[in-house]
Every structure is written in C-alpha cells, then in structure tokens.
Amino acid sequence: xxxxAIVATGGKQYRVAAGDTFEIERLDVEAGQTTEAGExxxxxxxxxxxxxxxxxxxxxxxxxxxxxxxxxxxINFKKKRRKGYARRIGHRQELTVVKVESIA
Numbered sequence: 001x002x003x004x005a006i007v008a009t010g011g012k013q014y015r016v017a018a019g020d021t022f023e024i025e026r027l028d029v030e031a032g033q034t035t036e037a038g039e040x041x042x043x044x045x046x047x048x049x050x051x052x053x054x055x056x057x058x059x060x061x062x063x064x065x066x067x068x069x070x071x072x073x074x075i076n077f078k079k080k081r082r083k084g085y086a087r088r089i090g091h092r093q094e095l096t097v098v099k100v101e102s103i104a
Contacts, residue, residue, distance in 0.1 A: 001046045005061050005103045009038035016061060016100045026094035029065050034101060037061035043103065062101040071095050 004017040010025025016037075029035045040059040042051045050056050071093040078087045 001044070003043075003045050003103055005037075005040055005044070005059070006042040007037040007040055007061050013041065016103075018100050018103055021066065021097065021099045023069075023071075023095045023097050025096070026068065027065065027096045027098075029096070031065050031067050034062055034064050037063055059104065061103050063098040064101050066097040066099055069095050069097060 002017055004015055007014055007016055009027075012024070014022060014024070016022065027035060037060070039055045040052065040061055041055060042049060043056050043059045044050070050059070052059070074091050074093075076089045076091065079085065
C-alpha cells in the first residue's frame with residue numbers, strides 16, 4: 001500500500017498521495033510556487049496510520065501550484081408560485097489546481 005495523507009484546506013478534506021493532482025479552493029500563491037497544505041489530519045506510511053488529535057504533529061504535505069482557474073457555472077434559481085417572483089443567480093468558484101510533491 002502506498003503512503004497517503006488526509007489534509008484539510010478550504011473547509012474540505014482530501015485524501016492525497018505523492019504525485020496526485022487535484023483542485024482546491026483558491027490559494028494566494030503564484031503558479032509554479034510550492035506551499036504546504038493547511039492541516040494534516042492523518043498520515044499513513046503504507047503500514048502504519050497516524051491520526052492527529054486534531055492534527056498530526058510534525059507532518060507536512062508539500063503542494064506545487066499548477067494553475068488557477070474557475071469552476072463550472074452553478075445556477076441558483078428561486079421561485080414562489082403565484083407571486084410573480086423568480087430569481088436566477090449564477091456562481092463560478094475560484095479554484096487552484098495543485099500537485100502533491102511530497103508527504104513527510
């Protein structure tokens with residue numbers, strides 16, 4: 001079994017392994033730069049799992065920012081019947097695509 005970590009960033013939790021590429025909430029880091037993941041909640045070296053209370057002490061996950069982009073458009077539509085009220089609002093989430101460099 002390969003080493004992996006559970007990280008929390010942007011209010012969500014992700015299971016990541018070295019070399020994984022995934023999208024997270026927008027980070028204020030330039031493309032091509034490296035950064036550390038917010039909180040490391042659990043780390044597995046392939047045989048042993050360390051679970052933090054709430055975070056694993058000394059554990060870090062290094063991420064490389066690949067690009068910044070916007071997610072797909074989501075439509076929020078509200079309507080009240082027989083009242084002539086209808087409202088349509090669109091939203092596109094700001095995202096950052098990151099690649100996991102290492103888990104320590």
